[in-house]
Amino acid sequence: MHRVEHVMGFPVSLRVDDEGDFAAAADAVFGRLREADARFSPFRADSEVSRLDRGELSVSEVSPDLAEVLALCEEYRVATGGAFDVRLPGRGLDPCAVVKGWSVQRAADLLSAAGARRFVLNAGGDVVAVGGPWRVGVRHPDHADRLCTVLEITDGAVATSARYERGDHIVDGRTGRPATGLLSVTVVARTLTEADSVATAAFAMGAEGAAWAAARPGCEVFVVDAERAVVRTPGLPVAGEPSATA
Structure with a gap:
């Protein structure tokens, strides 16, 4: 089964390679994403956020789900010394960096x-892969038609x-200015919650974010900095040609 819908402002594709009927499960997947968008989008006036x-x-009155998201946001704010911050001065609360993954x-x-x-669930280039191996290509930060590397994922997630x-x-929440120092950060982790949050947090930290992400337990990283130098952890699951692009 292969299904694509536009949800949360980006294309989401689902591919299931199992025998059996997973149509109802696919409906639940896309329904869950639409629900998350309605509840947590800062761009919807009636959302909980x-x-x-x-x-x-x-x-104290927010739902348990939003309380969990806000706790994750605070965890990464503290871990990055304030570089990752969903409450920037002059801006509204925006937890999208955690909500997506x-x-x-x-x-x-x-x-x-x-x-x-x-199956593989690809949400705007961030991927949850189960029962692989699945090959995931990482886009070159300067050339849309080129890849930096190709990863092989069996059970895990990739976010860039x-x-x-x-x-x-x-x-960068410490300066209030756009983060500089890195061109792209790709993180492989057990869950997309962690991969996406770590990738965004590391990018917000700038040049120091590469080492910070590489030191996170359970994370493998591929980083291209502003000088086009590459930082890659030894355990990064590199493969051959891609079937999906992150």
Whole structure:
């Protein structure tokens, strides 16, 4: 089964290579992502995040899901010395850097619970892969038609933070300015919640983010810095030609 929908502002593709009928599980996957967008998008006036930001809800009144997301945001703020911050001065609360990976991982967990044993869920280039090996290509930060490397993932997740899709959208919370020093950060981790959050947090840290991400337990990284130098951890699961691009 192969299905593609546009959710949360980007294309999401689901490929299931198992025997059996997983149509209902696929419906649940995309339904979960639409629900997350409705509840946690800072761009929707009626979302829980927007209501909290306007003071219509207190922190003690938010849902357990949003409380979990906010706790993750705070964990990474502290871990990066404030470089990763979802409450930047002059801006509204924006937990999207955590919500994307968290919600996509939860959606993927629905497939596993439904009995799917071999599938890949690709959300705007961030990938959850189960029952591989699956090959995931990492885009070159300067050339859209070239790859830096190709990864082989069996059970895990890959996320990339870079400037090439949305420009200088990641801000260093310590300075309030767009993060500099890195061109792209790709992280391989057990879950997309961790891979996506670590990739964004490392990018926000700038040049020091490469070593910080590489030191995170359970994470393998591929980083291209502003001088086009590459930092790669020894355990990075490198493969051959790709079947998906992160």
